[in-house]
Structure formats: structure tokens, C-alpha cells
Amino acid sequence: MTSTEAAAIALQDHAALWSIAEIRASDVVHAACDALVTGLDTPGLRVLAACTRAEADYDVHDLLPEALSELGLSFYPVGSEAGEEAAARALARRMLAGELTPREFTFRIHQRHGHELPLTERLAELDDEYDVLEYGDRTVDQVDAEVAAEARRLAAHPMVSAEQRGVGGGSCSPDTAG
Numbered sequence: 001m002t003s004t005e006a007a008a009i010a011l012q013d014h015a016a017l018w019s020i021a022e023i024r025a026s027d028v029v030h031a032a033c034d035a036l037v038t039g040l041d042t043p044g045l046r047v048l049a050a051c052t053r054a055e056a057d058y059d060v061h062d063l064l065p066e067a068l069s070e071l072g073l074s075f076y077p078v079g080s081e082a083g084e085e086a087a088a089r090a091l092a093r094r095m096l097a098g099e100l101t102p103r104e105f106t107f108r109i110h111q112r113h114g115h116e117l118p119l120t121e122r123l124a125e126l127d128d129e130y131d132v133l134e135y136g137d138r139t140v141d142q143v144d145a146e147v148a149a150e151a152r153r154l155a156a157h158p159m160v161s162a163e164q165r166g167v168g169g170g171s172c173s174p175d176t177a178g
Contacts, residue, residue, distance in 0.1 A: 007031075007038040012073045013090035015064055019078050020087045020112065025056035028064060035071075042070035084113065088120050092154035095147075102147035103130055123150050 001009075014031035017023045032049040044067035051059050065075040076083025088109060095105040106127035115124045129136070129143050 003038040004035075004040050007035040007040055008071060008073060009093075011035045011040075011071070012068070012086070013093060015068055015073070016076060016083055016086035016090050018060065018064075019076055019083050022087060022091070022108075025051075025060035026053045028060050029053075029056045032067065040071060042067065044070045081117070084117055085119050088113070088117065088123075089154050092151040095151045096155055102144040102151075103127075105151065106130065106147055119154070123147065123154075126150065 011028075011031045011034075014023060014028045018025060018028045029049060029051045032045055035045060036049050044063065048060070048063045048067040051063070068075045074082070074086070076086055091100065091105060091108060094100050095102060100108070106123050107130075109120045110124040110127035113120050113124065115121055126143055126147050129138065130140075133140060133143065
């Protein structure tokens with residue numbers, strides 16, 4: 001994977017996590033700056049990256065859809081199932097990168113989606129398993145290993161564009177972003 005492809009995926013992940021209030025708008029601006037540094041460059045991305053921390057909370061909502069569209073990435077409307085799935089994939093990549101423990105990952109997924117999002121149902125079940133480990137015959141390491149396997153499955157899950165899901169936006173393939 002090239003650095004521009006990685007930056008496009010990171011920007012897409014930041015957008016998805018921001019849309020579910022998992023990260024701040026200023027984090028999206030930082031991802032836009034990182035994308036510019038790697039060589040992604042569009043007018044909308046430049047405007048987004050130029051936001052100050054104070055402006056980010058007000059301007060990201062308006063600037064992000066255009067910046068993503070110019071890069072061939074998707075902007076998922078708040079509350080959309082496609083956005084929730086994109087955010088779950090982003091959290092999975094964060095866990096695999098060591099930014100979250102398996103327990104933190106399952107807790108966040110379970111807290112946000114309960115047992116309602118089919119893509120993350122097994123993770124919600126695994127979060128329940130952490131709660132009853134002392135009463136069963138499984139170890140933390142065994143559950144952690146299964147969580148890691150689920151995270152790898154999610155991270156590899158094909159990204160379906162918002163257009164394909166019928167919610168507007170562009171393709172989310174980072175291959176078109178560089």
C-alpha cells in the first residue's frame with residue numbers, strides 16, 4: 001500500500017469516526033494535513049487542512065463532504081448504517097494498530113451498537129464474554145485472540161460506497177485518491 005493510499009484510508013476512517021462523535025473535528029483536520037503531506041491534493045482538501053482548531057468544530061461539517069468527494073471517498077451521513085459500519089472498520093484498524101486493547105474495542109462497539117448491527121454482532125457477544133470470564137472456562141488471551149480475528153475480518157471487509165448503499169456520496173476506494 002502506498003503512503004497516499006494509507007492517507008486516504010486514514011482520512012476516510014477519521015471522517016467515519018467523526019460522524020459518530022468518536023473523535024473531534026480537529027482530528028479530521030489533522031488527517032487532512034497528513035493527507036496533503038503524503039501527496040494527496042485537491043482544493044477541498046487544502047481548505048479542510050487549513051482550518052484552525054477553533055474553526056474545525058464549525059467548518060468540518062461543511063468542508064468534509066466536498067474534500068472526500070474530490071478524493072473519491074465517501075461521506076456517510078450521521079446515523080447511517082453505512083457510516084456505522086465504516087466507523088466499526090476504522091475502530092478495528094485502530095485496534096490492530098495497537099491504539100485500542102481488544103477489550104476497549106469490544107466495549108466501544110458494544111456500547112455504540114449493542115447487538116443490533118449485524119457486522120459487529122460477534123464483537124458484542126465477545127464483549128459479553130469478557131464480563132463472564134471468571135465463570136467460564138475461557139481465558140482473556142483466548143477471547144483477545146478471537147477479538148483480533150474479528151478485527152482482521154472487519155478491517156478486510158470490503159468498503160461499500162455510500163452510492164452503492166443508496167445514501168449519496170462517491171466511491172470510497174482509496175485507489176482513486178492518488
